[in-house]
Amino acid sequence: MNAAAVNMDKDIDGILKSHRLKRTSARIEILMLLLESGYAISYNDISERLGDKFDKSTVYRTLNSFEEKSIIHAVNDGSGGIKYAVTKIEGAAAHVHFKCDTCEQTYCLSNTKIPPVNTPAGFVVKASSLLINGTCKYCS
Ligand SMILES: [Zn+2]
Ligand SMILES: [Zn+2]
Known part of the structure; x- marks a missing residue:
């Protein structure tokens, strides 16, 4: 079993804690969106759903930190942009x-x-x- 992967119990606090990421509202909201989505979502999908709550660089930084920790992975489906999905165990x-x-x-x-x-x-x-x-x- 890969310890870096996410247990899909939607325990946002637990996921952030186990990857030593501080709880920030951007991390919590973006992770929630990703966990709730049944399919891979792009940066544009994410920022559309968030509205103007967070600036562009915050969203990018948050996605990067999740990807670095293997909480999410990038998916290239040929649609022209990268999509992201939570990495299940x-x-x-x-x-x-x-x-x-x-x-x-x-x-x-x-x-x-x-x-x-x-x-x-x-x-x-x-x-x-x-x-x-x-x-x-x-x-x-
Ligand atoms: Zn379909
Ligand atoms: Zn995948």
Whole structure:
């Protein structure tokens, strides 16, 4: 088990404390948004939902600190911007992301791991990502 990953009990205080992050209103509100979202959300989604409560750099800094601590991970779904999703314990290893063609949301398939890929000699794998698209369970 990866201790850096988040236990999805929505215990915001516990998550911040275990990653030695001070409780600030920006951290609490942004983490709540991310925990409540069933799909990956972009910086724009986040700042839209927050309204003008926090300035741009506060939101960026908060997302960066969450990403550094592996509380969240970045998801590139080809939509042009980076989206963020909370890293669940079962999703700490590289997992598949699924983009729905209908609702255009991107979901973490935390239990669907990326299978090991053989690379030619001299090509060293550091990270991998796999995006699958189709129809999600809410749209099918
Ligand atoms: Zn969908
Ligand atoms: Zn993910």
